C-alpha cells in the first residue's frame with residue numbers, strides 16, 4: 001500500500017472486535033441454568049478465583065484463576081473486555 005492510500009485508510013473507522021475472554025467464552029457455551037449458576041458464583045466474592053477455575057476446568061473449560069479474576073473485573077482497566 002502506498003503512503004497516500006495508507007493515510008487515507010486511517011480515516012476509515014475500524015470496527016473494534018470485542019473478544020470474549022475464556023470465562024466469557026465458557027458462559028456462551030453453557031445452558032441458561034448453568035450460566036445463571038456460574039454468574040452467581042462469579043458475583044460471590046467469597047468464592048476464590050482458584051476454586052471457581054478448578055470447577056470450570058474439571059468440566060472441560062480452559063479457564064485459569066487469573067482468567068476468573070480478570071473477568072470479575074471486566075470493563076475495568078485491569079479486567080477483561082467482556083461486556084458488563
Ligand SMILES: [Zn+2]
Pocket residue numbers: 020021022023024070071074080081082
Ligand atoms: Zn471476560
